[in-house]
Amino acid sequence: MNDREQGPRTSGPGAAFAGARLHIVTGKGGTGKTTAATALALSLASRGGRVLLVEVEGRQGVATLLGSPALPYEEREMISAPNGGSVHVLAADAEAALLEYLEMFYGMRRAGQALTRLGAVDFATTIAPGLRDVLLTGKATEAVRRRAGGRRRSTDTPADAPFHYGAVVMDAPPTGRIAQFLNVNSEVAGLARVGPIRNHADRVMEVIRSEQTRVHFVTLLEEMPAQETRDGIAEIRGMGLDVGAVVVNMVSPPLLDGAGLAAAAAGELDTAELAAGLKAARLDTARTGEHEALAADLAEEVRAHALRHLLEERVRGELEGLGRPLVELPRLEGGVDRDALSHLARGFAEQGAGQ
């Protein structure tokens, strides 16, 4: 296996993040992509830089997470990070991106707006999903290339000016669609062989293929998301792109030690001892003689917990076998508020994103 297949810099916890400026966060639906992407953005910004978080699914997931009203199509500072850093959020949508594109390359914003009224923009992005994808990935890659002090086209500024954003994090489509979404070149190939859209697609692909870009996979310690992670990683590697971290989200610590778990899973918990323990704990709800029944119920629950944990251990082992660093984030009770986000961001920093 060569370096590219394994990902760049294969050793150490920081290997998944080192040198990257475009972080693409994918994973099975509902595993925590939006949460993890936001926490990663906050973690990267906590080094003191400016980070852009781009949402491309048009679902306003970041606004929901941050308890904000729906966000417009503009880069807006949403979170201030430690050390003077900041997270800006762009809720990208294909139609607005197309209008901006038409204005940028053809100076035709007004014409574009007329096209919108006619439904032509919607029509164009619906019949040509490749166009939709290249516009959205184009927004993110343009932000990666943008230099300080310049207008958005990087050609307007000196090549050695510092970057406007230290990093860009994308809350990306789920694993089932990520390869197609990122493969804008081949998607656009059937659409435009030459001309500005083709050139645009080539520039987008150049950033995505570079070592500056990493695709991170969010998963749970469950069979289905782990399977999607395996398949997704194989697809992304097959495209010649770099895989970053496997983010294992919503991890709960086991309630027993190794020996206790093994005994519980084998159904070998001593229920008499449990009953005595319950008695000693003076569980007053249990009347005399009920401690045994309660202990049997409890033993069953402990057994289920132990079996679940052993399954999780097996899935963790399989994920480790994928050859990329695992970043584990705890399951936080009571939902994900700003404090919880900061906690998850520290988790990222301690496991490599902070280097």
Ligand SMILES: Nc1ncnc2c1ncn2[C@@H]1O[C@H](COP(=O)(O)OP(=O)(O)OP(=O)(O)O)[C@@H](O)[C@H]1O
């Ligand atoms: N570490 C965590 N601890 C507790 N709850 C979490 C954690 N991570 C995510 N959640 C919760 O799980 C739910 C799904 O998370 P999120 O919206 O980030 O997933 P997603 O992968 O973006 O989903 P979708 O596929 O719908 O876009 C949310 O309610 C979120 O608050």
Ligand SMILES: [Mg+2]
């Ligand atoms: Mg989401």
